[in-house]
Amino acid sequence: ADHRTAHTALCIATSSHQRMSIVSMPRLLCMYQLVLGTAAAFTVPAFTQHTNSLLCSSDEPMVSVRSRLHKSPQASIGFSDSPVFLTREAGKNDKLRKLLQARDVPCFELPCIACEVLPSASALPAALGRTSAWVVVTSPEAAAVLIDGWKDAGKPELKLASVGKATAEVLEQAGLPISFVPSKATAKTLAKEIPLPAAGARVLYPCSALAARTLQEGLESRGFVVERLETYTTKPADWDADETERARQATVAAFASPSAVRVWQERVGTAATAVCIGETSAQEARAVGFQKVLFPESPGVDSWADEIANLRLAQWQALGSNI
Numbered sequence: 367a368d369h370r371t372a373h374t375a376l377c378i379a380t381s382s383h384q385r386m387s388i389v390s391m392p393r394l395l396c397m398y399q400l401v402l403g404t405a406a407a408f409t410v411p412a413f414t415q416h417t418n419s420l421l422c423s424s425d426e427p428m429v430s431v432r433s434r435l436h437k438s439p440q441a442s443i444g445f446s447d448s449p450v451f452l453t454r455e456a457g458k459n460d461k462l463r464k465l466l467q468a469r470d471v472p473c474f475e476l477p478c479i480a481c482e483v484l485p486s487a488s489a490l491p492a493a494l495g496r497t498s499a500w501v502v503v504t505s506p507e508a509a510a511v512l513i514d515g516w517k518d519a520g521k522p523e524l525k526l527a528s529v530g531k532a533t534a535e536v537l538e539q540a541g542l543p544i545s546f547v548p549s550k551a552t553a554k555t556l557a558k559e560i561p562l563p564a565a566g567a568r569v570l571y572p573c574s575a576l577a578a579r580t581l582q583e584g585l586e587s588r589g590f591v592v593e594r595l596e597t598y599t600t601k602p603a604d605w606d607a608d609e610t611e612r613a614r615q616a617t618v619a620a621f622a623s624p625s626a627v628r629v630w631q632e633r634v635g636t637a638a639t640a641v642c643i644g645e646t647s648a649q650e651a652r653a654v655g656f657q658k659v660l661f662p663e664s665p666g667v668d669s670w671a672d673e674i675a676n677l678r679l680a681q682w683q684a685l686g687s688n689i
Contacts, residue, residue: 490515557584624650
């Protein structure tokens with residue numbers, strides 16, 4: 367494609383010609399370079415003038431450019447308006463959505479799972495009252511249940527280990543300081559790196575009924591005595607017919623748990639690209655049949671958003687070569 371045709375198509379796809387003014391010039395310049403596969407030597411002011419001249423002087427009818435864009439074999443995964451589907455529990459997608467919106471990535475929230483506190487959570491206050499070397503928390507959901515139990519127990523002093531930043535933030539916002547976070551936000555790394563004060567040290571592990579035994583077994587192999595207390599579980603969230611049909615058209619879905627992966631696969635299959643928050647969810651995605659699975663090397667919401675944005679940029683580049 368020549369520069370004028372490729373650039374005009376790019377303008378239509380990113381914002382529609384009618385809403386061109388709301389696209390930031392620095393971002394559009396970056397996209398232009400990606401699509402053309404060139405380090406075009408435009409400054410932002412020069413690029414703005416270039417944009418205006420191209421849109422005003424193009425001798426190719428706009429409808430023709432639209433037609434060729436839509437016929438591109440990559441259109442459905444690149445310039446498509448299809449959003450990234452956010453599948454965490456209702457109310458838990460806000461941070462990822464804001465990070466993606468800041469990167470001009472459209473989103474649609476469709477929770478795959480909902481949390482349900484189990485009757486066994488009532489044993490949490492008494493468990494917190496017993497002496498423990500560590501209380502280990504591996505998800506924001508487990509943290510939320512722990513906070514309620516901690517308050518019911520009279521807010522005793524706890525020595526907390528968090529699997530990662532997102533879980534730590536939930537605890538710290540409630541006034542619970544974190545004593546340990548592993549170098550990588552995985553259960554395996556947490557079990558390996560958490561300090562062992564003495565053989566036989568007790569660890570309280572409040573978790574989901576569906577949680578794998580990776581952390582528990584890793585701690586026990588080092589000499590910890592682990593009290594696993596299953597305080598909550600997850601169940602499939604309700605979708606209506608319209609939401610289900612929309613999910614079938616998805617090209618990218620973001621997953622933060624194996625449970626969400628399984629619900630999506632059972633309902634709409636594995637055609638979408640699965641972008642997972644970490645290795646555990648990615649392993650489940652591959653196991654249930656997703657052909658394209660991505661995840662950041664360092665688990666976390668920020669790196670997760672980067673992985674999704676990088677995928678979008680790669681799709682832009684792929685489309686640019688087919689216009």
